């Protein structure tokens with residue numbers, strides 16, 4: 600049977616998603632809805648419609664003729680109606696808009712198609728120690744496709760990595776592990792209430808998966824997005840470092856200061872942005888956090904610097 604997956608982007612020459620030069624394949628669908636997520640178009644498993652009012656040639660009416668309903672937001676800007684019933688089938692809109700104001704994000708692709716694109720950069724992987732990284736969204740939410748793609752990449756001598764929030768049942772993760780050279784996993788918080796409030800998920804499932812991974816051979820790097828009002832304070836971060844040392848196999852932690860680069864995409868999706876309006880700008884906190892992580896024997900990386 601032909602394996603297919605739902606992807607929404609493929610990024611070549613990435614140097615931020617694992618060692619060396621990498622190709623990042625972004626898979627659609629996530630079990631969390633982090634308020635700060637830089638990829639809000641990744642969250643639903645189905646294709647999404649984006650509308651950029653700045654590009655709209657208001658007079659052409661092609662989308663209205665196809666059955667799409669545009670409304671005005673509080674500022675009088677045209678935007679998508681939040682009512683899904685006001686939308687025609689997305690496939691009819693995929694290449695309809697002449698100005699690019701409307702775009703459909705997410706497409707079903709065969710494993711062979713994705714692998715062929717990844718293989719184009721084999722010489723770069725070999726020279727730089729890079730490879731394939733699966734991101735998203737949450738790659739383990741497409742467990743069969745993820746495991747099969749990692750296996751196929753390794754069979755081509757391509758090193759593999761996955762970026763994950765670990766908010767999935769263990770049996771979605773386990774089949775991929777034999778085909779994984781590096782797992783980059785987020786540790787966002789330890790407490791149930793703030794985790795639920797800011798991400799919509801159950802923290803215990805994440806912590807449980809970290810504990811299980813301790814008994815697996817796959818190399819693990821933990822990433823902490825530092826989000827003001829959620830976890831960007833020294834006391835919370837020190838508790839996270841303690842958890843890493845005591846309950847996981849990771850000895851490398853990457854600190855990811857909160858940024859707002861994905862904020863405009865919420866508007867394109869017709870969604871409200873419910874995270875802080877300003878990026879994290881607290882160098883004192885960042886350097887203290889790096890010191891505290893190092894004091895616990897962790898290799899702490901901030902903006903690529905150890």
Ligand SMILES: C[S@@+](CC[C@H](N)C(=O)[O-])C[C@H]1O[C@@H](n2cnc3c(N)ncnc32)[C@H](O)[C@@H]1O
Nearest residue numbers: 635636637735736762763764785824855857858
């Ligand atoms: C978009 S996620 C996809 C992988 C997976 N779902 C996860 O959360 O780890 C990739 C990385 O981006 C980080 N990230 C997402 N939004 C961010 C933001 N606004 N500022 C800083 N890091 C962010 C996440 O914490 C994660 O490490």
Ligand code: SF4
Nearest residue numbers: 629631633636736764
């Ligand atoms: S887990 Fe990752 S992809 Fe999912 S909403 Fe959070 S940051 Fe975004």
